[in-house]
Amino acid sequence: MTEVYVIGASQSDYGAFPEESYRSLFTTAYEGAVDAVDGDFDESLIEEAYVGTLGVGGRQLGLSGPAVTEHVGLHGVSCTRVENACAASGTALRQATLAVKSGVVDVALAGGFEVMTDMSGEQTRYWLGVSGETEWERMAGTTFAGVYAQMADAHMAEHGTTREQLSRVAVKNHANGAKNPHAHLGFECSLEDAMAGTPVADPLNLYDCCPTSDGASVAIVANEEVARELTESPVRVAGTGQASARVGLFQRPTLTGVPASRKAAEQAYEQAGIGPDDVDFAEVHDCFSIAELMAYEDLGFCAPGEAGSYIERGATEPDGERPVNLSGGLKSKGHPIGATGTGQTVEVFKQLRGEAGGRQVDGLETGLSHNVGGSGGAAVVTVYEGGWA
């Protein structure tokens, strides 16, 4: 099987853009990804496309893939819309990778989009509760933040995780996002502010929660033959893993972790021939502060139950042993649901190629992205390495 490389990746700004549409945002991301290819890229090489979106707002629920790929002139390509809640475009990247790895196509596109800020408050709250076990969790009054709050409550009780440790996720990711020109909430926040935010779902406050955002992202993957013609700064997809679990938190064996993340990580590490200790940096799915802490444990960056002390000693700061969410993460960069997964790929691509500007960390060789759907019904983990195989 061929090796698979990301040859171009880009995103639109994330934020609230009433003057944009899902198509215009996708066009920005697509043109950016094509421009990011080092060599002279013939777009007609793209034979396969996977586009992630939840379809928030109900806009173009059917055929939302071709609706954007035809719009950017990818005429006639095999295009499939991917829905895996917030893991939609992480899943799209996996599908594109598998399509190239299989040898069926040479070049494939993975991407995603979401427009979330142009609706009424009622519409927004409706769409935020559609990826849990709706018949039971939602009908018990649990909001999406509420499910993660239940995980936080259990993590605090079982492992002694503190209010301050949760807030450190927000402080770190906002500091990183303040250096990212694409970030939705690109401002810094103090630990005091983060700890005293407006209550949303106890113990989570506003600073524990990512925003709802508009945005799009695209990654173009190619086989080794095409990649060698087009780039001198290769980013290889060294491993890909994906798993699922019961959609409802109450039907899973643990309240303090995401079993699908663990399973997906094991697959990705095995395929890449590495272990968690070899990961230099990661973009993890921090939809809520507790989600980033659980990710440290599920991905094997620290032992179960020790995520609180792990962030407290600065391990995941830009100058720490393993920087996490250098882009600002979902918390600061933003979370346009369908765009988030390949948006994480954009940051890994830039960091591995030394193109991350003011937030560049030097010496990174192995990166990881971690994309979760709902509260853990789906998870995708991707390992990337700089250089040729």
Next chain:
Amino acid sequence: MGAYTSVPTWWNHSDSRYRLVCGECPECGAVSFPPSGACTDCHERVEFEEFEPEGTGTVLSVTVIEGGAPPEFASLLATEDAIAVAVVELDEGARLPAMMADCDPHAVARGDRVERVVRRIYEQEGVVRYGSKFRPVRE
């Protein structure tokens, strides 16, 4: 408007909505709620042995929703200011999400003993939906 749960869908699980009917797995003995689909523990497709639990259990984790409730609970939140939602483990072993009733939502904590009560859950398309909530066990 809510995540659309039609009237037939709601009634399909009426035994579990009103009486918390659970299913014991004949393969591994684990208890699933609701008793449909594969066993939540061994993941085998089985014919559950259905039973009605006592309706008492323990709070495993709890959150207090103070904002952002979905539209079907917006009026309740406006009236109550805050809603406690717990993951409850029934004494027979199954877990389920449970809205708390008849108590100060901020006073609910992990480890609390709770019991089922039938309550109005919400109204959709003119049909009032009833189901189970939980309240602290009164000693």
